[in-house]
Every structure is written in C-alpha cells, then in structure tokens.
Amino acid sequence: MSVVIVLGLALAAAPQVDADAATSMVRASVASALEVLEDPALQGQENLQKRYARLRAVSDRAFDWPAMAQRSLGAHWRDLDEAQRKRFVATFVELLADHYLRQIDRFSGKERVEYVGTEPNPEGVEVKMKIVTASREEVPIHFYVGPSQRVYDVSIEGVSIANHYRGSFDRILVNSDFEGLMKRLEQTLASRAAAL
C-alpha cells in the first residue's frame, strides 16, 4: 500500500512535459542538423570548422548541456564546490558537444529519419527515433526532454550517454581525484580544439 502511495506521489510530482512540443523540438533540431550535413557548401574537411559551428548552434538550442554534465558526474556532483562545478561543466560541456558533433558529422545526410513515438518518464518525455542508413542499418536514438523543452540525455543503441559517463567517471575517481580527472578532460579538450 505504502509503495503505491509513494509511486502515486512521485507521479503526481513528475514534471509535465508536452510530448508533442518535445517531439516538434527534436524533429526541428534533427531537420536543421541534416540540412547542415546536406549543404554542399559545407562539405569536406576544409569546411569542418564552419560545419561544426553551424551544428553547434543547432545543438545549443536543443541540448541542456549543463544538465547533461551534472548527470554525467552523478553522485560526485554533490562533493564538488561551486568553483569545481563550474570548471567541470565548462570543460565537459565542450567535450560532450564535440562528441555529439562528431557523431552527427559521421552521417552523410542521405539517411532516413523515422519517429517511433514518445514515452513519458518521471523527468520528462522520451522522444524515440531511429536513423536508417542506405544499407538499412537502424540506429535507435532516444532524446530525453525535460521541462525546459531541452534534451538532458541521449541514448544511442540503448546506451544512455549520461549513464555511460557516470560509470566511466566512477571508475576514474576510485583511483584518482577530481583534479586528476579534470587534467585528463582539459588535456583532451585542448588537443581537440587544436585539431579543428
């Protein structure tokens, strides 16, 4: 009985996110990203920076980067002071954005996008879509949209990126401290930026 009451309270407290609005936002963002990928003026390695800038603008509108960074750190977030949190978010958001941009950039723009449906969850709405490549390869991608109507997590092939990083950070922080983790992240970010 008490379990039912707790569950009921939890559902009652769950934020109300308009599934249609969330789907429209995801659709519009995906369409904008594909537009960039198909743009002949932005093709090739020589236009990488321009392409990334355009994709970054699209993803900044759709993704709640700080929320994604916070989720990725999990319970360790609570152990950080405000300055450490800001430092982590500033670095990790850039790496995360870079990761997504590289993933998106791997598609040619000729892929077919299919929307599978939506499913409410305690934190918002899960918008399910899949990308079908020319060789009929299906890549399921689920966007988790929060009350801010922005994406707070993405799952690709059933792997939640926030959950994945949480596990990776856990393993690093067992043998190292926050400073050690930040050193690795900042070093990676520097080399990525230099390569662009």
Add this chain to the structure above:
Amino acid sequence: MAATHAEVDRAEARQGQVRAARFPELQVLLTVTTALQGELVDEHGVRSTRSAYDFNLTRDLSAAFGGQLTVIQPLYTFGKLDLRAEAAEHGLYAAKAQVDMTRAEVALEAARLYELNLYARSVLLFLEDVEGIAKKSLEETEALLAAGAAEVTPQDKLRLEAALGLTAVGRHRAEAGIAQTSAGLRAYLGLPTDQPVALADGFLEALPAAPGSLEDLIGMALERRPELMALRHGIEAREKLAEAQEADYFPDLFAVGFVSGAYTPGRDFVTSRYVLDPLGHFLPGLGVGARWTLQWDGAGQRAKEARADVTALEQLFVWAQAGLPAEVERAYRDLVRFRADLAKLAVSLPQAKQWMVRASADYSAGLGPSSEISDAVQAYVALRVAELDAAYGVNVALAELARATGTLGTGDLGLYPGGGAR
C-alpha cells in the same frame, strides 16, 4: 527449357506413330508406261492378235495406264501395338516430368543468382557506409596527429588506412559479384546482354517462411519430386517396350483388300481367267494374311537391351529414394543453422553497436583509446557481414528446400519466394 519441351514433342510424336499403326495401311501405285496396241481374234477358241507377227512401231505404239491399291488392316499383333502404346504413354509422362525437373533446376539457379546479386548489392551498400565513416575518422585522426594530440598515435592512422584497404577489397568483390550474377540472370532469363538487371528487392532480408517438420518435408519430396515421377514412368515405358520386343517373335495377322487395274488404248481386254494382261486388266480381291520379320534372336536381344535399361533406371530410383531425403535434410539443416545464426546475431549486433557507442564516448572525453573504437568497429563489421551471409543462407536454403520438396515455383508451401513476402 526449350530442349526439354522438344523431348515432350518427340514423345508425343512417338505416341502418335503407335496410334497410327492401328489404322489401315494403304499402298497406292499408279503407273503410265509404253505399251503396244493389240486386237483379239477368235480362232476356234485360241485367242491371238491379228498383228502378232506383223509389228509396226508407229502404228502399234500406245500408253498403258495402271493402278494398284492395297489396304492392310492389322487384326491381331500379339500385343505389339498395345504394349508400344503403353510404352509411348509412359514415355510421354516421363518427358513431362523431365520438363518439371529442368524447370526446377533453372528456377533454383535463377534463385541462387538473384539472392547472390542482392547479397552483393547489400554488402556494397554497407561497405560504402563503413567507408564513408572510416574516411571521416581518418581525416579527424590526421588533424589530431597534426595538432600533436597525445591520445592519437600514428598506429591509429595506419589502423584506419588498413581498414579502408580491406573495405575497398570487399567493395571490389561485391562489384564483381553484382556484374557476374547480373550476367548470369540475363542468360537464364534470356535478356539482351546490354540490358541492366533491376531487382524487385532493394536490400537482402531473410525470408520468413516456416517449412514445417523434416519428416513432413521428406514425405513431400518422395511424393512430389519430378525425378521420381520421371523414373517411375521411365521404368514402366522400358518394361512395356521389352515386352513389345519379345512379341516380335510372333507374326502380325492382318486383313488385306486390293484392286489392280490397267488400261491401254487400242489394246483389247483379255477376258481369260488364266491369263492376266499387265497392260489391260481389272482385278479386285480380299483376304487375310500373316507377316513375320524374323532376325534370328534379334527380338530377344532387343528385349534384353530394354530390360537392361529397366535395371539401370530401377537402381537410379533406389538411389534417388535414398538421396532425396538427404537432399531435403541438407537444405533443412542449412536453414536451421542460418536461422540460429540470425537469432544469435540479433543479440550480438546490438552489443557490438553498444560497444562502439561506449568506446567512442570514452575516446571523445579522453577516457579511452581510439584502438578500442577500431576493435568495436571491426567486430561490428564482421557481425554485420555475417548477418548478411546468414540472410543469404536462409533464402538459398529455402529455395533448395522448395526444390528438394518439388514445390519450387509451384507456389505450394510458400517456401520460396515466400507467401507474399516478395
């Protein structure tokens, strides 16, 4: 196919010849020859010609018009005609079964070529996808190396270049496969050599047909395979032919009717019952007769030859009865194996993809090496190609199973191309 249809025409003609032998045989002979005129003179009962000893070529020369019609109706042949008719009928059934055999062989070969063409096209599309991604990864890696990124090594670049080399080799093989199977399909379908081959399916997928139990399939094969039908009728035909050959020891009894006549202008008609003038007469007649054509033991030896054919066909029949279940089982086990592969790959492929996603996420944050992405991609590519192999294997096994059960191209059972799946 046209050649086997000609065999049916040949068997039908043979049957027609036997049927024709039951009808009366007609022989007609018409002649026009030179003749001499002659006038009969009665001299006390002795007939002679007035000019018998006074021959004048210009005065006596004439032309004789003669004709002879003989009708022979077989009455009793000691079974020769009936046995040959039965042999011809079984021969026709055997020829028709051989058409079905050839049709199934052609259909199976066309199915193999179709599936192989689709497989090669699908592999090509997949490799082009992989190649596109690998090229972008190589560009990224080169940029990171140029920027002096610590997490990237020259080996990463070489690994990607090696992968691109392997992809190119696979692409060449797929392109050659498409060209070769297209040429094969054009040959089997009788299309012009310059006509492009367009397939109904865009991408290879395993057909869903459920074939039932192995025992049922074997039972169906033994009942429906045209090879067994052809052998059964072939044996019957040879048996009957052997019996017919043995009947050649006996005569053919027949009724005969004939009319013979000749007329020569200027030549009197001899009415004597003892003398028949070949240049002027009319002679009808009816009778019965018997006709033998004996070649020592030729009939027996011909029967022996036909019986040797029977023995050979019977041995083939025994072999086929043992071989067909094995053929069904081989296709069935292939199907089971490839379906099991697909079931396993349905689990393994997503796992490989998850590995790629995780390895890529770690690499992006500097938490993992790029070599792990390469390992994951390599595993994924191998599994995806294995999935296409298995889908091809399922479809070909279904076509072979349909052929083995005698249902290929008949639409029965829906094994291949599958009940509405294509």
